[in-house]
Amino acid sequence: MLLSKGDRIAALLASVAIIGGAGAALAQDAQSAPVDVETLANPDPADWLMWRRTYDAHAFSPLDQITRENVQDLELVWSWAMEPGTNQPTPLVHDGIMYLPNPGDVVQAFDAANGDLLWEYRRELPEDARAGDTARNIALYDGKIYLSADDGYVVALNAESGAVEWEVLRADYKKGYRNTTGPVVIDGVVIAQLNGCDKFYEDGCYFTAHDAQSGEELWRTSTVARPGEPGGDTWGDLPYELRGGNDTWIAGSYDPELDLYFVGVAQPKPWVPASRGLTTEDDALYSNSTLAVRPQTGEIEWYFQHSPGEALDFDDVYERVLIDLGDQKTVFTMGKSGILWKLDRETGEYLDHVETVFQNHWVAIDENGRPTYREDIRNAQVGEKVSVCPSTAGGKDWQAMSYYEPSNILLIPLTQACMEISGREVELVVGSGGSQADRWWFEMPGTDGNMGKIAAYNPETMEELWSTQQRASYLTGILSTAGGLGFIGDLDRYFTAFDVESGEELWKTRLTTSVQGYPISFEVDGRQYVAITTGLGGGSPRNVPRLVTPDIVHPSTGNAVYVFALPEDDA
Template sequence: MTDFSDSRRSTLTTWIAGAGACLLFAACAPRDGAPEQAAGPEATFTAQAEAGAASYAANCAACHGAELEGTILGPLLIGQSFIQRWGTQTPALLLGNIQSNMPPGGAGNMTDEDYLNVVAHMLAMNGVDSVSDALTDASDFTIAENISRIVALRRPMEPPAPQGLTVAGNTEDFVPFTPLTAEMLRDPDPADWPMHRRNFFGHSYSPLDEINTDNVANLRLEWVWNMHEGDSEPAPLVYGGIIYLINPSNVIQALDGKTGELIWEHWTGPANRQDMRNIAMYEDKIIQATTDARLVALDARTGEQVWETVIADNSKGFANSSGPIVADGMVISGLAGCARYIPEDCFVSAYDADDGELLWQFETIAEAGQPGGDTWGGLDDLFRAGGETWITGSYDPELRLTYWGTAQQKPWVPVSRHMTINDVGLYTNATIAVNVDSGELDWYFQHVPAEALDLDEVFERVLIDRGDEKLVYSIGKHGILWKNDRVNGEFRGFTETVFQNTFTHIDPETGAVTYREDIQNAQLDEWTSACPSSAGGKDWHSMTYHPPSGLIVAPLSQTCLENAAREVALVQGGGGLAASRKFFEMPGTDGNLGKVGAYHADTLEEVWAHEQRASLHTGTISTAGDLVFVGDLDRRFTAFDVNTGEILWQTRLGTSVQGHPVSFAIDGKQYIAVTTALGGTSPRTVPGVIATEITYPRWGNAIYVFSLPEGLN
């Protein structure tokens, strides 16, 4: 699967050249007759903003609206929602985000100056009026602090979001509440789904079998609950018949799992509509990592806040998009937003579940003088960035180890970070095993050193016992299923789940990868093709392990990209992602972007696979009823036979099916729940460029709950 012939390369080049007519955002690219950028008389913010108005009109307005008001093709870029999302960030971070992702079909004729001008135009339209100097790629002032009070009052504002408990209630009115102990988390009740991926090992498996291969065709909708709008990849928790649900804008809700009735709702804030995936539960608390990098505990019975602590300073770009895991009374959290050149690095940290007190912190970036500090090409510690832990880890209570994936170095390409392909940058793009009692690193395995294409290996670690072997499995954006000993990290094997041409060789004994020569030597502004794309392979959608069959079933993506590195200056406050990208279909897939693949945990051989045009947007879950459930962009929620891959049931929901399905039981009756949602980063953007015929409403976040009719259960 690692060969990439000249003829195939030529075919792809031809495909890319002719793809403009079928790109969703083709209307957002430069158009014939569009106004040309006006050259500013001098390098000032005002001159940039004026020039940026023309660049925006030519490249962005068709999707985001002439006045930044948003359309069905692109979100609004003005007003309180935009300020809530970007007000605490810097122009440099906003610039990096736009350069890396917009327009999704590639930058076209846009230059670095064009991008800076567009950012200046966006900021000016949002009321930034106390900046005089021209923006640069290192501009590190806080955006909201440069909007004067007069301009802020003049700009139309949305009503301020509420804070705290907005709907009061008590779970005692629905079911008697029993605290969820550490022992109960080690061996969850079959009726519950009390943590993300259900157990410490991350199996995403339910031991319930009332719904099975014989009767799943009779599934019907029990109830539906509309959620708050915004980007969302929710993973509900279910305990004692109550569903605890994370919404956009950092809103937590408790719902009666039988009827969908709202029990309580708490607005933690900020109301910024950023992606958030999961929450945690322990004893009588719901514990949430917020999008602005705080940790908040709520009373699970009433929704009232119990304690709050700060994980990291959000004004410096730090954030969270996934929640914690609670290991024997310790709340263990990851961290995102670590692409800037600042003294602080990313880390995994643990807190006392009773009061939020910090217990320990392990930094994922090795600094000079530390073990691994010599793997960063001699860069000053200030310029070592990345290593985010933005997907919730797993935990082995017996070994007292928590397992996390780390993201790659930043910027994305070695030449942009002033390094070479030989500067591996520990502990990025690795599995790290951290002792929960001391916070010290027990072992690490770096899957893809010196990652060069935004293909990180950060995703969930699934812990599996096979005989006497204690193993850990993972799949990253490269689409490689890795198998390691979870006691010491020793490499045990791999398999390629989708076509990849990034590596010319993967050592079957050590797992060491060898990049293609052109990727190794990629220079600034030089386009390099690679498969898979930054959507994966596999992305944030979690895979499932089905113990009865020994199968790992993963939701996969089949797309490719072209990537071009941008120059990044080594200045404090700079950094970022610094690459332009284009996306295209993966060769040999007949245009099928989505794949569900089943692999045996012992041999890693593919047992079955299902491919389809629509990309997959939920994790997979499996059940003792020999079923696998998954949802997709085309609004379909599907049940497969876990042993054969046969489709046994399918329904179509209100918008794209996105998040993490769960299964639970109340009074002996089994339910299946799944969410519809928007957002989702690259897995959403990339299919939008390629599969333009797939349409869905740009609203409709909801949770749907299914069950069998009475008499069939």
């Protein structure tokens, strides 16, 4: 007898078992076909198997049941309250089962069609660990869920039960190391990024790779150029232990044909060069760079530095979107600077850029893609204030863009705000460090106080196709679907669908609190669903609107996941 996915899950629910275990409370097995190398490279249209759905980070779903014509009929199918803490997660869906990372390293599995809980993993964290950080993503491979935990461990869970398969310590949380993003699995290698590198320690900053079956650490690549090594002289005379920052707090992308993993590196710390004892002429490699890495060895094949000599918390760490333009293989990315970069992903060569929001920090970008700071920024000393656009909320922040494949459109969530920033004096000794700048924010001129912006770009010509703006900040990545729709959520509790070709708003609903995270779409038994989370907490994308647009209010609780679909009669 053939059972639908829903029937199989219902049958499993009939045999509920509670299984005790260290850090895990297990409610139910959740069986599905294992995810393998081929599945990850070519996922079933019904599934959402990784952070941005596919290795190229398009966040595009080929599902087309929900269209421009019927999207106004979307209705809530189920919802689930989530753990408190900073919440910016991406649910994954495979074979009718949703896997959801909660703050505090709680992972849950649900029947994706009705929200029945199948199992739950609840990690026991040390009391002095920074628990409650977001887990923007988890990873699925070969019957396991991979999680980067708040206590410095990389953890593999059994995808059918939530039981721990292995766990490996790879960073010391007592030194501030932590994880807000999860692993990416490439051909049996679990690549795990790291953040919390802002303090000065001999450990430096790095990311690691692990054997998917055993957890054994396979390689560790430093994101900080060491003295005496290539690029080591870009930090002046600073010893290695005083070279702070360079976190990798967003998951990367992968090109199977080139066998290259593309990952962004964040800013050096402290933010202002004078606080680091450096100048804007000291590049501080590999900060604010795209790295192209061999996934089996961790070797850096090439790098491109977007913001050398970091001075304004530019944070070029965000998603890398891989787009083939004819025969040319390109990679697109954008940091807080508001500059959309286009690189050749075979070589790292700079191809083009475009300013997506008003910016006044760089006066030029040369033919090799190297920018020049405004003079007063170049000369800023400790305690001197500079006024600059955009701010530490971006431009663009962790809210990831989507590439709408059918019409070759990049859809980008943006923030329009500016700031004054002043670097602090920092003691250059081990254990010191941090961001160390004072900031004051204000509305971006020329926007009429509209902080949220969506812009659509043609990646070939780099021309803006359309843009829309609103008072409330957008706090989710963008999902695009083959129904011609984009989905996005905002601080003002709205979850909205828009026409990807025009930006026209087609549907919206208001949820319990700020909509924050990464929307996804999936299908179970022929019915297309859209899932989104509400969430609280975060850095500048929350703090800047809290201060600059206090007229946008929302409840201070309400982390949850919501799943929408068309009425069953329409599906």
